[in-house]
Amino acid sequence: MQLTRFSDYGLRLMMMAAANRDRLITIEETARVYDISRAHLMKVAQFLVKQGFLTTVRGRSGGLKLARAPEAVRIGDLVRATETDFVMVECMGGANQCRITKACRLRGIIGEALGAFLDVLDRYTLDDLMLRPEDFGIRRAA
Amino acid sequence: MQLTRFSDYGLRLMMMAAANRDRLITIEETARVYDISRAHLMKVAQFLVKQGFLTTVRGRSGGLKLARAPEAVRIGDLVRATETDFVMVECMGGANQCRITKACRLRGIIGEALGAFLDVLDRYTLDDLMLRPEDFGIRRAA
Numbered sequence: 001m002q003l004t005r006f007s008d009y010g011l012r013l014m015m016m017a018a019a020n021r022d023r024l025i026t027i028e029e030t031a032r033v034y035d036i037s038r039a040h041l042m043k044v045a046q047f048l049v050k051q052g053f054l055t056t057v058r059g060r061s062g063g064l065k066l067a068r069a070p071e072a073v074r075i076g077d078l079v080r081a082t083e084t085d086f087v088m089v090e091c092m093g094g095a096n097q098c099r100i101t102k103a104c105r106l107r108g109i110i111g112e113a114l115g116a117f118l119d120v121l122d123r124y125t126l127d128d129l130m131l132r133p134e135d136f137g138i139r140r141a142a
Numbered sequence: 143m144q145l146t147r148f149s150d151y152g153l154r155l156m157m158m159a160a161a162n163r164d165r166l167i168t169i170e171e172t173a174r175v176y177d178i179s180r181a182h183l184m185k186v187a188q189f190l191v192k193q194g195f196l197t198t199v200r201g202r203s204g205g206l207k208l209a210r211a212p213e214a215v216r217i218g219d220l221v222r223a224t225e226t227d228f229v230m231v232e233c234m235g236g237a238n239q240c241r242i243t244k245a246c247r248l249r250g251i252i253g254e255a256l257g258a259f260l261d262v263l264d265r266y267t268l269d270d271l272m273l274r275p276e277d278f279g280i281r282r283a284a
Contacts, residue, residue: 001143001145001146001225001230001256002143002228002229002230002231003143003230003231004143007231008232011231011248015242015246015248034240034241034242075251083143086143086144087144088143088144088145089149089150089153090150097177098176099175099176099278099279100154100157100176100273100278102277103273104157104271104273104277105270105271106153106157106271109217109262109263109266109270109271110145110263112262113259113260113262113263114143114259115262116255116258116259116261116262117255117256117258118255119258120251120254120255120257120258121251121252121255128247128251129246129247129248131242131246132245135242135244135246136241
């Protein structure tokens with residue numbers, strides 16, 4: 001069981017923006033800090049801007065920043081947005097062809113478990129994940 | 143977010159064995175009922191035998207049956223066994239190279255959410271998922 005890379009990168013990008021919220025961050029810098037694909041991170045960033053989690057500032061010294069205060073961003077909401085589907089088992093997806101679907105109770109039970117998973121994430125906000133720029137290997141200007 | 147196909151097939155195989163526990167079931171029959179890969183199902187079956195969930199009866203009219211009563215098989219234990227890892231985010235796996243791992247609280251929060259997910263599954267047993275042979279399109283002998 002795992003979250004998509006899309007969610008993983010989304011969480012990391014939001015944590016980077018939160019730790020450096022006194023300035024704009026860039027995709028280049030974030031990809032370098034985490035040593036991950038710039039192209040993938042760009043897609044995640046565009047999505048998070050569209051969903052109202054990040055704001056873009058255009059221009060030569062432009063970049064990204066949080067659209068809301070860290071304590072207003074619930075981790076559950078972030079994961080619900082980036083995990084575009086939760087097809088835990090085949091019958092939860094559109095391509096389902098499992099023969100016993102009609103009578104089967106598994107989907108309901110897995111759905112209940114998934115609800116409990118997200119309920120825990122809803123108890124935390126980005127503020128609970130707050131780090132310092134130094135934790136990303138970033139030195140602050142004096 | 144999704145369970146592995148291995149877990150999905152494991153749950154389905156156990157449900158098939160539970161519904162037909164008055165006789166032995168076979169891989170061939172189960173693969174046909176669900177219209178899924180016989181080879182994959184065979185690997186799952188071997189694993190579940192090894193883990194003490196299923197028992198093999200050898201011979202020409204051999205097959206598989208539940209190793210324990212349905213009410214003694216917790217869904218949480220089954221999923222814990224078949225989901226051989228729960229690397230929800232990179233830092234939960236062996237190949238982790240995320241720079242902020244040392245200071246990051248995400249792993250703990252995801253781990254807590256995962257615990258809540260499995261706690262719900264522990265409240266159900268295979269007996270709660272019990273179906274009739276007819277639900278699998280199987281006619282009972284008169």
